[in-house]
Amino acid sequence: MEGSPIDIVIFAALAPMLGVLLFWFIQLLFIESQKFLLQKIRAKHKPLIRFTNYLGILFQTICHALGYTVTKSGISEFYISVNYGRVAPKKLKKGVFEWISNAFLFIGPFFIPAFLILICIFFLVPNSFQIVVPENILNLKYTFGGQIIIFGTSLYNFTSKFFEFLVNIDLLHPGHLGFFIFMIFLGLGIRPTYIGEKKQDKIDMIYDLRNIWSLIRYKPVYLIILFSIAYIIFYISLYLNQNWYVMIFIVFGWVSVISITSLFISHLMIIIIKVTDEIPKYWKTIPYFILFFSYILSRLFFYYFPNVYSKTISLLVMIISTIFVLYILLIYKSDKFKTKREMKLLKKKTQGDADEQQ
């Protein structure tokens, strides 16, 4: 085994932690962007906003209840509505138990919904859960660099298989379609994206980070215990020459990748809704029809003229035709892409028409 002793004993264990932290931060940024978009469409799509609120609150309430169950505090009250969720423990336990249940409440919603998708992926994408150790770092695998390479490679391996599945997804397959819908739902509620009627409380990324920071600041002992446990697991892995330690963090990494992907897909859905809002009357329904029929027609075409990439091409046809139709509608049915000169001409024309009528 190569590598400096300080690297192995002190820094190596930090590598996967930092990796997870980085992905989690990207996830937080995506959530913020989604909340911004939801806020933009709130006025015209109140039921959708209530639905996303409900999903977010549902996941958070479940995580909170899970925290109380794990700490054996019991649940005396479980209330959930579109605007508000509440879980009360039977016994209010203090100390480490309180800390764990709070950790479930604040961190759980980021990972638990995506963990459900991970279970689905286990059945839909075989051989995607592999821990890959590149041959050229076999002697350096317990160093900071080695750990981060294993973490990154395993994540890359999973991500490439997962994306391969997504670009080849068969939306006419009930299982695939169900998975896709499930992903959008989880993307919409991956954490409480509460978009209120009035902006009273600023519940954003900073609010979450502040909560987690206070969790760390007021109970530093528990964080030290957590770090100690992590280091102990790392040393045991090192002693037995098994990659258990990095495996735990790789799972968190996979979950983060899933969250980011589902957030990205739900972003696309919200963007379509937002753009169609610019189009007047019944014209706004056309992009949705195109989205549906372009895929069906494309699949029908490839049913009679089979091709290895039929599913991917169908997805591409669906996306491109929808964007194209949206663009055309925005040009001809809205003022979105009109230049100043065109607007002036239009104004003149409408004024001229009005004068003629008078």
Place this chain on the structure above:
Amino acid sequence: MSNNEVLKNEKLEKELSPHPLSFMSLQSLCIYLIIWGTLVGWLVNFSEWQGLFVSSWITILAWTFGLLIFGVIASLILVRWRIFFFYLGVFAGGLGLMYAFNWFDSANLFIPFYTVLTSILGFLIVEAYRRSHKYLISNQRIIFKGGIITKQERTLRYDKISDINAKQGVIGQIFGFGTIIPISQSGFGLGSDKTFAAGGVQLGEKKAKIMGLFGGGKEVQTPMARTYFELHGVYPYKEVKKLVEEMIQTSVITPYQQEQVAFQKEQVDIQKQMRDLLKMQNDSKVENEEVKDD
């Protein structure tokens, strides 16, 4: 509300009908048919397991199994056997059509189409049923109307309402509709949930048997009414609820008002007694003066 229906001094406050998604319990039965029909169609025609469905009877068996098992489970959970009978009807209809036109050979094609078409028909019936409902809230009463073939109607004066029950499901919370059940003093609007459990034991070997049966039931009173006798799935829920509550408040005499009336009545009685006493006093005075004069 037609002119014939309007009473003297009556003013219509709101005319309502249920929200399109308020009959989700019925619509979900049709949604299941669509899902199951599509799934069977995919399973027998396009999936990797299509080789299993070599005989039409296997397709029919699989379709029936999914249909009736779901019917039994849904009926047991919701304690409504009509769900099972609905699916039994769908099954019998499909089988009858295949028998009548000898379509057994093309069951793989017929069953998915038939199931999806039945669900569309179901959706249309539910929609017609929803549209038959009409609720009129005036300043004097609430009129409930509904029914496709038999027209049902209920009129409820605000002073006859003893209680109101309001409920909003998850879909109702998302789309802003809910159900309001006004319970009359006669108990109209109240139903009961019944649960019953029974068990049996059999002891002994071949000849000597001891049989025992035991059971128990429970009945809980709960606000419950037919959809045309309640304000079912009305939108906007909060606004309608507030309006009904305000109407009841203005029409029904409150305990404080009752106290005031009793107090005023007492005052009037005292004043009457005083007037009588004064009159008696005056009369006796006049009599005394007359006697003195004599």
